[in-house]
Amino acid sequence: MTSTPPPPRPSTWVPATVVDAWMEAPGSRTLLLEVPDMAPTLAGQHLDIRLTAPDGYTAQRSYSLSSPAGADRVQVTVDRMPDGEVSPYLVDGLEVGDQVEVKGPIGRWFLWQPEQTEPVQLIAGGSGVVPLMSMVRTRAAAGSSAPLRMLYSVRTPGGRFYTEELAGLTAADPAFDLQYVYTRKVPEGWPHQAGRLTGALLMEFAIPAADRPTVYVCGPTAFVETVADALVQQGHEPARIRTERFGPSG
Amino acid sequence: MGIFSPGFTGRRRGGDVELPPGQYLETGFPVLSAGPTQYVDKRNWKLSLTTESGDTRSWDWQGMLDLGPEEIRTDLHCVTAWSKLGTTWRGVPFERFLEGVDTSADYFMAGCYGGYTTNLPLQEILGRSWIAFEFEGKDLEPNHGGPARLLVPHLYLWKSAKWVNSITLMQQDAPGFWEQNGYNMHGDPWREERYW
Numbered sequence: 393m394t395s396t397p398p399p400p401r402p403s404t405w406v407p408a409t410v411v412d413a414w415m416e417a418p419g420s421r422t423l424l425l426e427v428p429d430m431a432p433t434l435a436g437q438h439l440d441i442r443l444t445a446p447d448g449y450t451a452q453r454s455y456s457l458s459s460p461a462g463a464d465r466v467q468v469t470v471d472r473m474p475d476g477e478v479s480p481y482l483v484d485g486l487e488v489g490d491q492v493e494v495k496g497p498i499g500r501w502f503l504w505q506p507e508q509t510e511p512v513q514l515i516a517g518g519s520g521v522v523p524l525m526s527m528v529r530t531r532a533a534a535g536s537s538a539p540l541r542m543l544y545s546v547r548t549p550g551g552r553f554y555t556e557e558l559a560g561l562t563a564a565d566p567a568f569d570l571q572y573v574y575t576r577k578v579p580e581g582w583p584h585q586a587g588r589l590t591g592a593l594l595m596e597f598a599i600p601a602a603d604r605p606t607v608y609v610c611g612p613t614a615f616v617e618t619v620a621d622a623l624v625q626q627g628h629e630p631a632r633i634r635t636e637r638f639g640p641s642g
Numbered sequence: 643m644g645i646f647s648p649g650f651t652g653r654r655r656g657g658d659v660e661l662p663p664g665q666y667l668e669t670g671f672p673v674l675s676a677g678p679t680q681y682v683d684k685r686n687w688k689l690s691l692t693t694e695s696g697d698t699r700s701w702d703w704q705g706m707l708d709l710g711p712e713e714i715r716t717d718l719h720c721v722t723a724w725s726k727l728g729t730t731w732r733g734v735p736f737e738r739f740l741e742g743v744d745t746s747a748d749y750f751m752a753g754c755y756g757g758y759t760t761n762l763p764l765q766e767i768l769g770r771s772w773i774a775f776e777f778e779g780k781d782l783e784p785n786h787g788g789p790a791r792l793l794v795p796h797l798y799l800w801k802s803a804k805w806v807n808s809i810t811l812m813q814q815d816a817p818g819f820w821e822q823n824g825y826n827m828h829g830d831p832w833r834e835e836r837y838w
Contacts, residue, residue, distance in 0.1 A: 403837040403838060407645055440723075442664075443647040443650045443652070444645060444646050444647055444650070445646070445650050445651050445652050446646055449651075449652050449654065450664070451652050451653075452664050452723055453723060454722055454723065477652055477653040477666060481647065481649070481650050485647070485650065486647070490647070490648075491645045492645065495837070498824050498837055499823065499824050500822070500823035500824045501676055501820070501824075502676075613672065613673045613785075617673070617679060617785060620677070620679065621678065621679065623678070624678050630677055630680075630756060630757075631677070631757060633677050633678050634676065635676065635677055635678065637673055637674055637675065
Protein backbone atom coordinates (compact mmCIF):
# COMPACT_ATOMS: atom_id res chain seq x y z
CA MET A 393 0.00 0.00 0.00
CA THR A 394 2.91 2.37 -0.58
CA SER A 395 2.83 4.91 -3.35
CA THR A 396 3.55 8.58 -3.82
CA PRO A 397 2.03 10.87 -1.22
CA PRO A 398 -1.38 12.30 -2.09
CA PRO A 399 -1.51 15.84 -3.38
CA PRO A 400 -2.06 18.31 -0.57
CA ARG A 401 -5.64 19.45 -0.43
CA PRO A 402 -6.07 22.21 2.04
CA SER A 403 -9.34 21.78 3.83
CA THR A 404 -10.52 24.95 5.41
CA TRP A 405 -13.69 26.10 7.05
CA VAL A 406 -16.08 27.66 4.56
CA PRO A 407 -19.51 29.20 5.03
CA ALA A 408 -22.64 27.15 4.34
CA THR A 409 -26.13 28.62 4.16
CA VAL A 410 -29.19 26.64 5.19
CA VAL A 411 -31.52 26.95 2.20
CA ASP A 412 -34.15 24.50 3.39
CA ALA A 413 -34.75 22.21 6.36
CA TRP A 414 -37.38 19.69 7.35
CA MET A 415 -37.99 16.96 9.90
CA GLU A 416 -37.16 13.57 8.37
CA ALA A 417 -38.56 11.64 11.35
CA PRO A 418 -39.20 12.60 15.00
CA GLY A 419 -35.92 13.97 16.36
CA SER A 420 -34.15 13.91 12.99
CA ARG A 421 -33.85 16.87 10.68
CA THR A 422 -32.54 17.21 7.14
CA LEU A 423 -30.62 20.38 6.31
CA LEU A 424 -30.15 21.48 2.71
CA LEU A 425 -26.97 23.52 2.52
CA GLU A 426 -25.52 25.78 -0.11
CA VAL A 427 -21.72 25.72 0.08
CA PRO A 428 -20.27 27.73 -2.81
CA ASP A 429 -16.63 27.17 -1.87
CA MET A 430 -16.63 23.40 -1.51
CA ALA A 431 -15.26 20.81 -3.94
CA PRO A 432 -17.77 18.34 -5.46
CA THR A 433 -18.81 15.56 -3.11
CA LEU A 434 -18.69 11.78 -3.62
CA ALA A 435 -21.28 9.31 -2.34
CA GLY A 436 -20.47 8.25 1.23
CA GLN A 437 -18.42 11.28 2.27
CA HIS A 438 -19.01 13.46 5.28
CA LEU A 439 -18.77 17.07 6.35
CA ASP A 440 -17.58 18.60 9.55
CA ILE A 441 -19.97 21.27 10.80
CA ARG A 442 -18.73 23.92 13.24
CA LEU A 443 -20.77 26.20 15.45
CA THR A 444 -19.38 29.30 17.12
CA ALA A 445 -20.82 30.87 20.26
CA PRO A 446 -20.83 34.67 20.63
CA ASP A 447 -17.74 34.50 22.87
CA GLY A 448 -15.77 32.57 20.25
CA TYR A 449 -16.21 29.06 21.73
CA THR A 450 -16.54 26.53 18.94
CA ALA A 451 -17.79 22.96 18.66
CA GLN A 452 -17.62 20.69 15.63
CA ARG A 453 -19.00 17.28 14.66
CA SER A 454 -18.94 15.08 11.57
CA TYR A 455 -22.12 14.41 9.58
CA SER A 456 -22.54 12.08 6.63
CA LEU A 457 -23.94 13.52 3.44
CA SER A 458 -27.15 12.06 2.02
CA SER A 459 -27.19 14.10 -1.19
CA PRO A 460 -26.02 12.49 -4.46
CA ALA A 461 -22.43 12.90 -5.60
CA GLY A 462 -21.76 16.27 -7.17
CA ALA A 463 -25.01 17.85 -5.97
CA ASP A 464 -25.12 21.65 -6.15
CA ARG A 465 -26.69 21.77 -2.74
CA VAL A 466 -25.68 19.17 -0.19
CA GLN A 467 -27.82 17.49 2.45
CA VAL A 468 -27.21 16.10 5.87
CA THR A 469 -29.72 14.45 8.21
CA VAL A 470 -28.97 15.02 11.88
CA ASP A 471 -30.27 12.98 14.84
CA ARG A 472 -30.85 15.01 17.98
CA MET A 473 -28.67 13.39 20.65
CA PRO A 474 -30.30 13.84 24.08
CA ASP A 475 -27.08 14.96 25.75
CA GLY A 476 -25.58 16.39 22.60
CA GLU A 477 -23.83 19.69 22.16
CA VAL A 478 -24.10 20.38 18.42
CA SER A 479 -27.00 18.22 17.26
CA PRO A 480 -29.75 19.89 19.39
CA TYR A 481 -28.83 23.21 17.84
CA LEU A 482 -28.84 21.80 14.30
CA VAL A 483 -32.21 20.10 14.86
CA ASP A 484 -34.01 22.74 16.95
CA GLY A 485 -32.15 26.03 16.74
CA LEU A 486 -30.82 26.56 13.25
CA GLU A 487 -33.18 28.37 10.88
CA VAL A 488 -33.42 28.61 7.12
CA GLY A 489 -31.17 31.45 6.03
CA ASP A 490 -28.71 30.90 8.90
CA GLN A 491 -25.09 30.11 8.21
CA VAL A 492 -22.72 27.59 9.75
CA GLU A 493 -19.14 26.72 8.86
CA VAL A 494 -18.33 23.45 7.15
CA LYS A 495 -15.18 21.60 6.14
CA GLY A 496 -15.11 18.88 3.54
CA PRO A 497 -16.04 16.77 1.76
CA ILE A 498 -14.03 14.22 3.76
CA GLY A 499 -13.29 10.52 3.38
CA ARG A 500 -12.26 8.37 0.41
CA TRP A 501 -12.90 4.87 1.72
CA PHE A 502 -16.58 4.55 2.57
CA LEU A 503 -17.46 5.51 -1.02
CA TRP A 504 -19.56 4.17 -3.83
CA GLN A 505 -18.74 5.45 -7.30
CA PRO A 506 -20.80 4.94 -10.48
CA GLU A 507 -17.95 3.15 -12.25
CA GLN A 508 -18.35 0.26 -9.78
CA THR A 509 -20.28 -2.47 -11.58
CA GLU A 510 -20.23 -5.25 -8.96
CA PRO A 511 -23.33 -6.08 -6.87
CA VAL A 512 -23.73 -3.78 -3.89
CA GLN A 513 -25.28 -4.59 -0.53
CA LEU A 514 -26.13 -1.67 1.73
CA ILE A 515 -26.92 -2.36 5.39
CA ALA A 516 -28.19 0.51 7.51
CA GLY A 517 -28.87 0.71 11.22
CA GLY A 518 -31.01 3.75 12.09
CA SER A 519 -29.47 6.98 10.88
CA GLY A 520 -26.68 4.91 9.35
CA VAL A 521 -28.92 5.10 6.29
CA VAL A 522 -27.72 8.66 5.61
CA PRO A 523 -24.48 7.97 3.64
CA LEU A 524 -26.10 4.91 2.05
CA MET A 525 -28.89 7.17 0.76
CA SER A 526 -26.21 9.23 -0.94
CA MET A 527 -25.08 6.05 -2.71
CA VAL A 528 -28.66 5.16 -3.70
CA ARG A 529 -29.27 8.64 -5.07
CA THR A 530 -25.94 8.69 -6.89
CA ARG A 531 -26.70 5.35 -8.48
CA ALA A 532 -30.13 6.54 -9.62
CA ALA A 533 -28.69 9.74 -11.06
CA ALA A 534 -26.00 7.78 -12.93
CA GLY A 535 -28.50 5.24 -14.28
CA SER A 536 -26.37 2.38 -12.94
CA SER A 537 -27.93 -1.07 -13.30
CA ALA A 538 -25.56 -2.94 -10.98
CA PRO A 539 -27.59 -5.11 -8.58
CA LEU A 540 -28.32 -3.22 -5.38
CA ARG A 541 -29.92 -4.43 -2.18
CA MET A 542 -30.52 -2.38 0.89
CA LEU A 543 -31.31 -3.79 4.31
CA TYR A 544 -32.55 -1.02 6.57
CA SER A 545 -32.93 -1.74 10.27
CA VAL A 546 -35.05 0.81 12.08
CA ARG A 547 -36.97 0.81 15.37
CA THR A 548 -40.43 1.69 14.08
CA PRO A 549 -42.10 2.49 10.75
CA GLY A 550 -42.37 6.13 11.84
CA GLY A 551 -38.61 6.32 12.38
CA ARG A 552 -37.70 5.64 8.76
CA PHE A 553 -35.91 8.30 6.73
CA TYR A 554 -36.56 9.02 3.03
CA THR A 555 -39.49 6.59 2.95
CA GLU A 556 -41.41 7.86 -0.08
CA GLU A 557 -38.32 8.52 -2.13
CA LEU A 558 -37.00 5.02 -1.46
CA ALA A 559 -40.39 3.52 -2.38
CA GLY A 560 -40.33 5.43 -5.66
CA LEU A 561 -36.76 4.41 -6.46
CA THR A 562 -37.36 0.72 -5.80
CA ALA A 563 -40.60 0.79 -7.85
CA ALA A 564 -38.77 2.34 -10.80
CA ASP A 565 -35.68 0.14 -10.67
CA PRO A 566 -35.96 -3.66 -10.92
CA ALA A 567 -32.29 -4.05 -9.92
CA PHE A 568 -32.86 -2.26 -6.57
CA ASP A 569 -34.34 -4.28 -3.74
CA LEU A 570 -35.15 -2.76 -0.35
CA GLN A 571 -35.91 -4.72 2.80
CA TYR A 572 -36.83 -3.17 6.13
CA VAL A 573 -36.12 -4.80 9.49
CA TYR A 574 -38.09 -3.36 12.41
CA THR A 575 -36.54 -3.79 15.83
CA ARG A 576 -39.36 -2.43 18.08
CA LYS A 577 -42.62 -2.22 16.18
CA VAL A 578 -43.71 -3.55 12.81
CA PRO A 579 -46.32 -2.10 10.44
CA GLU A 580 -49.76 -3.66 10.29
CA GLY A 581 -49.70 -6.94 8.38
CA TRP A 582 -45.88 -7.17 8.35
CA PRO A 583 -44.81 -10.79 7.81
CA HIS A 584 -42.02 -10.70 10.43
CA GLN A 585 -41.88 -10.01 14.15
CA ALA A 586 -40.03 -7.03 15.52
CA GLY A 587 -36.44 -7.93 16.29
CA ARG A 588 -32.84 -7.16 15.62
CA LEU A 589 -31.06 -7.88 12.38
CA THR A 590 -29.64 -11.36 12.88
CA GLY A 591 -27.30 -13.59 10.93
CA ALA A 592 -30.32 -15.59 9.82
CA LEU A 593 -32.01 -12.50 8.39
CA LEU A 594 -28.78 -11.50 6.67
CA MET A 595 -28.62 -14.96 5.15
CA GLU A 596 -32.19 -14.57 3.93
CA PHE A 597 -32.08 -11.03 2.56
CA ALA A 598 -28.50 -10.01 1.80
CA ILE A 599 -26.68 -10.69 -1.47
CA PRO A 600 -24.86 -14.00 -0.92
CA ALA A 601 -21.10 -14.03 -0.49
CA ALA A 602 -20.80 -16.17 -3.62
CA ASP A 603 -21.93 -13.17 -5.71
CA ARG A 604 -19.00 -11.18 -4.27
CA PRO A 605 -20.85 -7.98 -3.45
CA THR A 606 -19.20 -4.94 -1.99
CA VAL A 607 -20.96 -4.44 1.33
CA TYR A 608 -21.39 -1.11 3.06
CA VAL A 609 -22.48 -1.23 6.70
CA CYS A 610 -23.30 1.93 8.61
CA GLY A 611 -24.93 2.39 11.98
CA PRO A 612 -24.27 2.39 15.71
CA THR A 613 -21.16 0.51 16.82
CA ALA A 614 -22.93 -2.55 18.23
CA PHE A 615 -25.02 -2.89 15.07
CA VAL A 616 -22.00 -2.68 12.78
CA GLU A 617 -20.01 -5.14 14.91
CA THR A 618 -22.83 -7.70 14.83
CA VAL A 619 -23.49 -7.35 11.13
CA ALA A 620 -19.84 -7.32 10.05
CA ASP A 621 -19.00 -10.36 12.19
CA ALA A 622 -21.98 -12.27 10.73
CA LEU A 623 -21.00 -11.33 7.18
CA VAL A 624 -17.47 -12.62 7.71
CA GLN A 625 -18.87 -15.85 9.16
CA GLN A 626 -21.09 -16.22 6.08
CA GLY A 627 -18.07 -16.10 3.82
CA HIS A 628 -17.92 -12.46 2.78
CA GLU A 629 -14.33 -11.34 2.32
CA PRO A 630 -13.41 -8.84 5.06
CA ALA A 631 -11.76 -6.64 2.44
CA ARG A 632 -15.12 -6.26 0.66
CA ILE A 633 -16.92 -5.09 3.79
CA ARG A 634 -16.69 -1.35 4.37
CA THR A 635 -17.92 -0.07 7.68
CA GLU A 636 -18.76 3.24 9.24
CA ARG A 637 -19.55 3.21 12.95
CA PHE A 638 -21.44 5.98 14.69
CA GLY A 639 -19.93 6.46 18.11
CA PRO A 640 -21.72 8.29 20.88
CA SER A 641 -21.13 11.85 19.76
CA GLY A 642 -23.52 14.67 19.57
CA MET B 643 -14.51 32.42 12.65
CA GLY B 644 -16.81 35.16 11.55
CA ILE B 645 -20.04 33.19 11.50
CA PHE B 646 -21.72 33.13 14.86
CA SER B 647 -24.59 30.87 15.69
CA PRO B 648 -27.23 32.93 17.51
CA GLY B 649 -28.33 31.20 20.68
CA PHE B 650 -25.56 28.59 20.59
CA THR B 651 -23.63 28.50 23.84
CA GLY B 652 -22.18 25.00 23.82
CA ARG B 653 -21.92 22.53 26.65
CA ARG B 654 -18.19 22.89 27.20
CA ARG B 655 -17.93 19.44 28.68
CA GLY B 656 -14.20 19.95 28.79
CA GLY B 657 -14.64 22.23 31.78
CA ASP B 658 -11.25 23.62 32.77
CA VAL B 659 -9.39 20.89 30.91
CA GLU B 660 -7.42 22.04 27.92
CA LEU B 661 -8.30 19.99 24.85
CA PRO B 662 -6.75 20.18 21.38
CA PRO B 663 -8.58 22.53 19.01
CA GLY B 664 -11.95 21.27 17.85
CA GLN B 665 -12.06 18.37 20.30
CA TYR B 666 -14.77 17.60 22.86
CA LEU B 667 -14.59 15.50 25.99
CA GLU B 668 -15.87 11.93 25.71
CA THR B 669 -16.30 9.54 28.62
CA GLY B 670 -17.12 6.40 26.62
CA PHE B 671 -14.67 4.69 24.30
CA PRO B 672 -16.12 4.85 20.78
CA VAL B 673 -15.12 2.20 18.24
CA LEU B 674 -14.13 3.31 14.75
CA SER B 675 -12.67 0.95 12.14
CA ALA B 676 -12.77 0.81 8.36
CA GLY B 677 -13.90 -2.80 8.22
CA PRO B 678 -14.81 -5.83 10.31
CA THR B 679 -13.15 -6.39 13.68
CA GLN B 680 -10.20 -8.79 13.50
CA TYR B 681 -10.14 -11.69 15.96
CA VAL B 682 -6.57 -12.78 16.56
CA ASP B 683 -5.57 -15.43 19.09
CA LYS B 684 -2.56 -14.49 21.22
CA ARG B 685 -1.18 -17.97 20.61
CA ASN B 686 -0.92 -17.19 16.89
CA TRP B 687 0.01 -13.54 17.29
CA LYS B 688 3.22 -12.36 15.71
CA LEU B 689 4.85 -9.00 15.21
CA SER B 690 7.57 -8.55 12.60
CA LEU B 691 9.99 -5.72 12.02
CA THR B 692 11.69 -5.22 8.67
CA THR B 693 14.46 -2.70 8.12
CA GLU B 694 15.04 -0.68 4.98
CA SER B 695 17.74 -3.19 3.95
CA GLY B 696 15.31 -6.10 4.32
CA ASP B 697 16.52 -7.56 7.62
CA THR B 698 13.60 -9.02 9.53
CA ARG B 699 13.05 -10.05 13.10
CA SER B 700 9.87 -11.08 14.83
CA TRP B 701 8.28 -11.66 18.21
CA ASP B 702 5.56 -13.97 19.39
CA TRP B 703 3.35 -13.04 22.35
CA GLN B 704 5.80 -14.20 25.02
CA GLY B 705 8.70 -12.67 23.14
CA MET B 706 6.89 -9.33 23.18
CA LEU B 707 6.18 -9.63 26.93
CA ASP B 708 9.84 -10.48 27.56
CA LEU B 709 10.80 -7.02 26.30
CA GLY B 710 9.30 -5.56 29.46
CA PRO B 711 5.90 -3.91 29.50
CA GLU B 712 5.11 -0.83 31.54
CA GLU B 713 2.02 1.05 32.63
CA ILE B 714 0.93 4.00 30.52
CA ARG B 715 -1.37 6.81 31.55
CA THR B 716 -2.42 9.01 28.67
CA ASP B 717 -5.06 11.09 26.94
CA LEU B 718 -6.53 9.97 23.61
CA HIS B 719 -7.63 12.18 20.71
CA CYS B 720 -9.68 10.86 17.79
CA VAL B 721 -9.96 12.72 14.49
CA THR B 722 -13.75 12.45 14.78
CA ALA B 723 -13.38 15.12 17.48
CA TRP B 724 -13.68 13.19 20.73
CA SER B 725 -10.95 13.18 23.35
CA LYS B 726 -10.79 10.81 26.30
CA LEU B 727 -8.58 11.77 29.20
CA GLY B 728 -6.59 9.80 31.74
CA THR B 729 -6.78 6.34 30.23
CA THR B 730 -4.56 3.56 31.57
CA TRP B 731 -2.83 1.02 29.37
CA ARG B 732 -0.11 -1.59 29.60
CA GLY B 733 2.31 -2.08 26.77
CA VAL B 734 5.90 -2.48 25.64
CA PRO B 735 7.76 0.72 24.75
CA PHE B 736 8.19 0.84 20.99
CA GLU B 737 11.93 1.54 21.17
CA ARG B 738 12.54 -1.86 22.81
CA PHE B 739 11.69 -3.50 19.49
CA LEU B 740 14.44 -1.45 17.88
CA GLU B 741 17.26 -2.41 20.24
CA GLY B 742 20.19 -3.69 18.18
CA VAL B 743 18.46 -2.81 14.92
CA ASP B 744 20.72 -1.14 12.40
CA THR B 745 18.64 1.52 10.67
CA SER B 746 18.78 5.06 9.45
CA ALA B 747 15.09 5.12 8.55
CA ASP B 748 13.09 8.24 9.31
CA TYR B 749 9.65 6.66 8.96
CA PHE B 750 7.87 3.36 9.28
CA MET B 751 4.68 1.77 8.06
CA ALA B 752 2.64 -0.11 10.62
CA GLY B 753 0.74 -3.03 9.08
CA CYS B 754 -2.08 -4.98 10.65
CA TYR B 755 -4.14 -8.14 10.61
CA GLY B 756 -6.90 -7.27 8.14
CA GLY B 757 -4.65 -5.14 5.95
CA TYR B 758 -4.83 -1.73 7.63
CA THR B 759 -1.71 0.42 7.40
CA THR B 760 -0.57 3.75 8.79
CA ASN B 761 2.66 5.69 8.36
CA LEU B 762 4.58 7.25 11.26
CA PRO B 763 7.72 9.32 11.85
CA LEU B 764 10.21 7.07 13.65
CA GLN B 765 12.30 9.47 15.73
CA GLU B 766 9.31 11.53 16.79
CA ILE B 767 7.45 8.64 18.36
CA LEU B 768 10.34 7.06 20.28
CA GLY B 769 9.78 7.35 24.01
CA ARG B 770 6.07 8.00 23.59
CA SER B 771 4.68 4.99 21.77
CA TRP B 772 3.96 1.39 22.72
CA ILE B 773 2.67 -1.96 21.59
CA ALA B 774 -0.26 -2.00 24.01
CA PHE B 775 -2.24 -5.04 25.11
CA GLU B 776 -4.16 -4.01 28.24
CA PHE B 777 -6.70 -1.24 28.69
CA GLU B 778 -7.92 -0.23 32.15
CA GLY B 779 -6.46 -3.38 33.68
CA LYS B 780 -8.03 -5.84 31.27
CA ASP B 781 -6.98 -7.56 28.07
CA LEU B 782 -7.53 -5.17 25.19
CA GLU B 783 -10.79 -6.13 23.47
CA PRO B 784 -10.76 -7.08 19.79
CA ASN B 785 -12.91 -4.12 18.72
CA HIS B 786 -10.40 -1.77 20.32
CA GLY B 787 -7.48 -3.47 18.59
CA GLY B 788 -6.76 -6.43 20.85
CA PRO B 789 -4.85 -8.56 21.41
CA ALA B 790 -2.32 -5.77 20.74
CA ARG B 791 -2.30 -2.41 19.03
CA LEU B 792 0.13 0.34 18.43
CA LEU B 793 -0.41 3.22 20.87
CA VAL B 794 0.87 6.64 19.78
CA PRO B 795 -1.29 8.91 21.89
CA HIS B 796 0.29 12.22 20.92
CA LEU B 797 -1.13 11.75 17.41
CA TYR B 798 -4.76 11.22 16.36
CA LEU B 799 -5.91 7.73 17.18
CA TRP B 800 -5.99 6.39 13.60
CA LYS B 801 -2.19 6.31 13.92
CA SER B 802 -2.51 3.89 16.85
CA ALA B 803 -3.05 0.96 14.51
CA LYS B 804 -5.35 -1.79 15.80
CA TRP B 805 -4.26 -5.44 15.42
CA VAL B 806 -0.73 -4.37 14.46
CA ASN B 807 1.48 -7.18 13.16
CA SER B 808 4.24 -5.54 11.14
CA ILE B 809 6.63 -2.62 11.31
CA THR B 810 8.34 -1.72 8.05
CA LEU B 811 11.06 0.90 8.35
CA MET B 812 11.24 3.40 5.48
CA GLN B 813 13.73 6.04 4.38
CA GLN B 814 10.95 8.19 2.98
CA ASP B 815 7.43 8.85 4.11
CA ALA B 816 4.55 7.16 2.28
CA PRO B 817 0.82 7.26 3.00
CA GLY B 818 -0.95 4.44 4.80
CA PHE B 819 -4.63 3.57 4.57
CA TRP B 820 -6.37 6.67 5.89
CA GLU B 821 -3.54 8.85 4.65
CA GLN B 822 -4.49 7.73 1.13
CA ASN B 823 -8.14 8.23 1.92
CA GLY B 824 -8.34 11.85 2.94
CA TYR B 825 -6.45 12.08 6.22
CA ASN B 826 -3.28 13.95 7.14
CA MET B 827 0.17 12.38 6.77
CA HIS B 828 1.15 13.38 10.31
CA GLY B 829 -1.97 13.81 12.45
CA ASP B 830 -0.99 16.05 15.36
CA PRO B 831 -4.18 16.94 17.27
CA TRP B 832 -2.66 20.07 18.82
CA ARG B 833 -2.01 21.41 15.32
CA GLU B 834 -5.37 20.03 14.17
CA GLU B 835 -3.79 18.02 11.35
CA ARG B 836 -6.98 16.13 10.50
CA TYR B 837 -7.32 16.00 6.75
CA TRP B 838 -5.45 16.56 3.48
